[in-house]
Amino acid sequence: MQAKRRSESALTMTQIVLPAHANLTNTMYGGELMKLMDAAAGLVGMRHSRRNVVTAGTSQISFIEPILVGDLIFCRAELTYVGRTSMEAYVDVTAETVIEGITKHVCKGYFFLVAIDEDHRPIEVPPLEIENEKQKRIFEDARARITYSKEHARTWLLRR
Ligand SMILES: CC(C)(COP(=O)(O)OP(=O)(O)OC[C@H]1O[C@@H](n2cnc3c(N)ncnc32)[C@H](O)[C@@H]1OP(=O)(O)O)[C@@H](O)C(=O)NCCC(=O)NCCS
Numbered sequence: 001m002q003a004k005r006r007s008e009s010a011l012t013m014t015q016i017v018l019p020a021h022a023n024l025t026n027t028m029y030g031g032e033l034m035k036l037m038d039a040a041a042g043l044v045g046m047r048h049s050r051r052n053v054v055t056a057g058t059s060q061i062s063f064i065e066p067i068l069v070g071d072l073i074f075c076r077a078e079l080t081y082v083g084r085t086s087m088e089a090y091v092d093v094t095a096e097t098v099i100e101g102i103t104k105h106v107c108k109g110y111f112f113l114v115a116i117d118e119d120h121r122p123i124e125v126p127p128l129e130i131e132n133e134k135q136k137r138i139f140e141d142a143r144a145r146i147t148y149s150k151e152h153a154r155t156w157l158l159r160r
Contacts, residue, residue: 001126005131070097086112
């Protein structure tokens with residue numbers, strides 16, 4: 001399969017925060033934000049693989065600053081790693097106050113995705129083309145994170 005560049009699948013999803021997304025103090029629910037991040041990550045995986053994908057896990061999700069009703073949020077997602085059937089996407093979120101134009105970095109995290117066929121079985125995806133040293137380092141960091149997560153899942157299952 002022909003390798004594909006990270007830029008071919010990267011995208012930004014934008015949403016205005018409405019009262020329905022927020023709690024009684026007008027702060028956006030973490031779950032609502034994660035839903036948008038998950039959708040952005042999934043679409044990146046779909047654009048890379050041109051397959052359906054499922055989210056198999058998340059890691060290192062940090063809520064850095066509160067997001068308020070009326071803020072415009074930008075969810076930037078791009079692949080960090082591609083295995084045989086799995087992919088990892090990094091999602092970075094900024095929020096902008098529409099009138100003042102003040103931007104803040106509000107959230108970030110990793111989403112682990114698996115491409116699936118019509119029978120919901122994992123299916124092979126194109127490799128990720130590594131274009132420079134920075135992308136190589138990001139890829140290796142992701143591989144280490146995924147190896148740790150697999151080992152953690154295995155020992156956790158053994159303990160149950
Ligand atoms: C994700 C899912 C398809 C994986 O099925 P599976 O039979 O465990 O698949 P495999 O064992 O073949 O693993 C698939 C890939 O995930 C990786 N993987 C499996 N378990 C892992 C773990 N705990 N941590 C990291 N990677 C893992 C495998 O290494 C493999 O990657 P590779 O092909 O790139 O090497 C299945 O667990 C599933 O359907 N989960 C529910 C997903 C879902 O409904 N999400 C919410 C809605 S989108």
